[in-house]
Amino acid sequence: MGRFSDFLIALGFMKKKVNILCVGLDNSGKTTIINSLNPNKVDNGMIVPTIGFSIETFSKSKLNLTVIDMSGQGRYRDLWEHYYVDVDAVIFVVDSSDKIRTCVAKxxxxxxxxxxxxxxxxxxxxFFANKNDIExxxxxxxxSNALGLNNVKTKNWYICSCNGLTGDGILTxxxxxIGIIKKILI
Ligand SMILES: Nc1nc2c(ncn2[C@@H]2O[C@H](COP(=O)(O)OP(=O)(O)OP(=O)(O)O)[C@@H](O)[C@H]2O)c(=O)[nH]1
Ligand SMILES: [Mg+2]
Structure with missing residues (x-):
């Protein structure tokens, strides 16, 4: 973005555009979580596995967010890398009830x-450790241990437990x- 738009953003006349990539294995709950954050989405309880990817746009805290909700199915995971170059932040969703596949997620x-x-x-x-309602x-x-997050030293990361169905923990x-993005980009 140019200097003039930066100036307008700083004055609050314009919203900064931010790209967020949402990844994680299939069935981890990515679409459920993104939909719950998107004020433009009506919750009709109909969430189907994502084919390829889906792009959602909404505003939050003076930011214009574009969230790219990737499919986590094995045959589509090669698509993730095409978006890395343009992302400002990543959301990585893990199904915390799926112990067997945490090594695949890692x-x-x-x-x-x-x-x-x-x-x-x-x-x-x-990182969202989703499905915390499951026994x-x-x-x-x-x-965090299963994903080896303590070895991730070069990125700012945070992990929190959540329930995509009730929304519990998602806003935290x-x-x-959003706080980190604002610090870095604005
Ligand atoms: N019990 C429980 N089920 C959840 C939770 N979050 C999502 N689900 C369910 O998990 C299933 C998969 O959710 P999706 O949001 O489609 O998962 P996804 O990661 O987008 O899957 P792909 O698009 O295939 O990569 C759906 O049946 C959801 O209703 C949760 O916190 N708890
Ligand atoms: Mg999905």
């Missing part, structure tokens, strides 16, 4: 962090992300 995360378009950039990453689901600490995480 592999995908490592590939993303080592990708040439993201490796050297200090973009913030919000025996992993705690935030267990999810999202407000952290």
């Amino acid at each position: 592999d995908e995360l490592e590939q993303m962090l080592n990708h040439k378009d993201l490796k050297k950039r200090k973009i913030p990453i919000l 025996d689901s992993m705690s935030v600490a267990d999810c 995480g999202f407000n952290w992300l």
Whole structure:
């Protein structure tokens, strides 16, 4: 963006455009979470697996957000990397009740962090440990260990537990992300 638009943003006459990429394995709850954040979406309880990706736009805290909700199915995961170059922030959703596949989620995360378009950039990453309503689901600490987050030193990250169905915990995480984005970009 040019200097004049930066000036208008600083004065509050214009909203900054921010791209957020939402990734994570299939069935982790990405679309459920993004829909619950999107004021333009009507909750009709009809969420189907995403094919490819879906782009959602809405405003929050004087930011114009474009959220790219990627499909987590194996055959579509190769699409994720095409968006890395333009993202300002990432949301990575984990199904905390799916212990067996946390190693797959960890592999995908490592590939993303080592990708040439993201490796050297200090973009913030919000991890949602979703489905905390399911009995025996992993705690935030267990999810964090399973994903190896303590080894992620080059990014600003935060993990929080949530329930995509009730919305519980989602705003806590999202407000952290918005706060960091504002610090970095504005
Ligand atoms: N119990 C429970 N179910 C959830 C929660 N969040 C989402 N779900 C359910 O999990 C299923 C998958 O949710 P989606 O939002 O479609 O998952 P996704 O990550 O977008 O999946 P893909 O688009 O295939 O990558 C749906 O049946 C949701 O209703 C949660 O917190 N708890
Ligand atoms: Mg989806």
